[in-house]
Amino acid sequence: MNTPTADLQSLCHRLPPGRFHADAAYQAAFESDGLTAFRQRPLGVVIPECEQEVIEVIRWCYEQSVPFVARGSGTSLSGGSMPVADGIVISLNRLNKIIHVDPDNRIAVVQPGVINLHVSAAAARHGLYYAPDPSSQKICTIGGNIAFNSGGAHCLKYGMTSNHVIGMRVVTATGEIVNLGGPTLESIGPDGTGLFCGSEGLFGVALEITLRLLPKPECFHTVLVGYRSLRAAGDAVSAVIDSGLLPGAMEIMESLAIQAAEAATACGYPDGAAAVLIVELEGPREKIAAEQQQLDAVIAATDAFETVVAADDQQRAAIWAGRKSAFSAVGKLSPDFLVQDGVVPRKRLGEALERIEKLSLASGLRVANVFHAGDGNLHPLILFDDSIAGQLQQAEALAGKILMMCVEMGGSITGEHGVGIEKRDYLPEMYDVSTIELMHRLRAAFDPKTIANPGKMFPGADAPALLTHGLHPLEKAGVISRE
């Protein structure tokens, strides 16, 4: 895989001028993603303007056995789009066309660099929207959402990205063009779109994607509830689910995250709450009117000390602004933090949070919990100071203990952020040897030379010089800031 002699000239000749960049400024700009603790400069960066240019780059990589890492906006929190030292980064942001929106069949056909929220914006005039809503939806791309099978607050009701992609044209890592899925929700044969969603860039690049659109809910009923303990908030989640209601979203934030969000967005969260619960119902007006009464009764029977109902769109937006800004807001509490992502069985949420608190106390690092409570998907934010020697390692060790706890409780090492570079050593905690070998064989069906995003997802030796630590050079230079 080491290709110091890669013939970059021949790559340039296959592309229009101005597409390939190997200067230090570009290398630095792409050396990291949302997991800034890890970074690596690539050989060079290609910024294609159209599908055919992507295909040309990948065919060149295949011929020359040069690894490539495709990326959208680089919001991966698991290092999934971190470059490879001897490889090419393919930045897909300019493949950002919404090719068409078909309201009759409720689909949108888009390029991979389209921003998640732009799909809903384009569908809005037909009364439709695209359901998966990662917190980064203002900036993350559909291609990245597919690579990591992204979720979001509303995946409780609507499922993950794989439930909303019905077909795609893909260029595999061999440079071949294949069509996965089809024009309808019913599938034929093994579900290739399902397989590709969550493949973390190891199979190839989706060039054109058919997304399912849903009718925009006629109305919302958004409730913010304050609790004196995390356990009480967790119990409320179980009570809502047990009542038979299926809210669009059910989110919990705990005190540290609440304070941070309040400071950042003045979202009006209840004072002195140990935890807030956000529950959102959505649907036709009559239906919500009925469900709302049911929800009110369930919440009234819990240990809530304050309940706020969003009276209008503005109040609803304020409640969500607090939640969606939580990650960046927590950044104000600490020079550095790791966003973790794990899953526990929903009924064991309270127990999991108590165990995380003990692990946090034992390690001496603070943890702020923000999570998709309805599906047991935890996002502990581990606060640390990278300028203190050893704290990053301590934070990573704590993150590892939390992941092992998730596995032991019958959960998973990732809910939606993916394995990437960060969690690859934990994959064998989830899967046995023969299952991981099968995954390698499936990967080989798309990428026999292991050139697509090598070193990610699987533990092992195929990660060429991936890890470097420390402040991002652009941060050191004061050019970018994580606040």
Next chain:
Amino acid sequence: MNTPTADLQSLCHRLPPGRFHADAAYQAAFESDGLTAFRQRPLGVVIPECEQEVIEVIRWCYEQSVPFVARGSGTSLSGGSMPVADGIVISLNRLNKIIHVDPDNRIAVVQPGVINLHVSAAAARHGLYYAPDPSSQKICTIGGNIAFNSGGAHCLKYGMTSNHVIGMRVVTATGEIVNLGGPTLESIGPDGTGLFCGSEGLFGVALEITLRLLPKPECFHTVLVGYRSLRAAGDAVSAVIDSGLLPGAMEIMESLAIQAAEAATACGYPDGAAAVLIVELEGPREKIAAEQQQLDAVIAATDAFETVVAADDQQRAAIWAGRKSAFSAVGKLSPDFLVQDGVVPRKRLGEALERIEKLSLASGLRVANVFHAGDGNLHPLILFDDSIAGQLQQAEALAGKILMMCVEMGGSITGEHGVGIEKRDYLPEMYDVSTIELMHRLRAAFDPKTIANPGKMFPGADAPALLTHGLHPLEKAGVISRE
């Protein structure tokens, strides 16, 4: 692949006595499935009593390069479980244990030979049920549902089998044991369960399956509406969807199927209807009360000439009995029939049905249409008489024309019955060469020797002596009857 010398003695030695059967009675009993126009006697039949025996048979098949076809109740309508001449049938009906039901996490863990409806029966005391409901749910098995990613009337709202399988332990065609998916809905890496669902037995055998359970709807609102034309019924479906309602099911039957169902089950369908539409709402009582008003208004604005609301569970059961018996009931109208399965975009249903009518007139064969209208999934039943020379071929030709029409209209050659043996020649109408080659490579990751259900799904030469036609020998002998 031809193995006349397969050492069947060594197979018998690996199994307890009484598991392997090579006598003519067994060969005849397993020579066909729900697509009785095609049949083939296998070398022999293994009826394992436990998981380890299945693994032993498959390891023997792998060592000896002997093909095998795993089957449940043999209800495949595409010939998906038809034996291979020089192969072994593995009948999984005795692996029929529901291993456990976990109401807290809303999952059931089952063996592959468990009957679909038995899962809901076991979950009922916890107020839960298993959503996918193929018409054959009283007899078809979960293993078969997975192989063909089965749907059913309620997949409009709840999705196909792949949306309800969260994990499985699988023995691949190499005899290895792998674990696909995991204990939670969130997936890690490429979605192996999604890939396996719909693989039509070409990858191996699922030994233990974790299914998602849903809370039983508190109440139903089932409406039967009579129309004077198919087009009016199709328009009503669009009107319901456009109103924002998402019914649990929306089914249409046309006159020929209505008459047959009425004769078979006295289901009380409206006299003289060209089409009936069944719409079923389901959920919490207050919510349904609200939705019901909305649905009534939508239906009242259509060209319905009669609307019947099920007043109680018994009337609801009668409405569904008519629909679920339609396939077998149509059998009374004709000595033979082919059940077809295709998909068209929902908005083009009316057009599709008019074209089917023209194709039917041109061929001189009657067609009865029964379909999952909400998702554009057509089930034309083509009536013919196999005792008239050439009629089977004529019926197959008409079925082919209907499939080509579905593809041309932007739909699919199968909604839920699978490709099997019947439609393999049409696969290239849906997928290009490089996509089919990728499918072969994915299959090779599970089955490098092509011994698992060979000759199905893919066109080509790997189907050893698969096709024979004519009356089933047990029918000729008067032992079984298709009525």
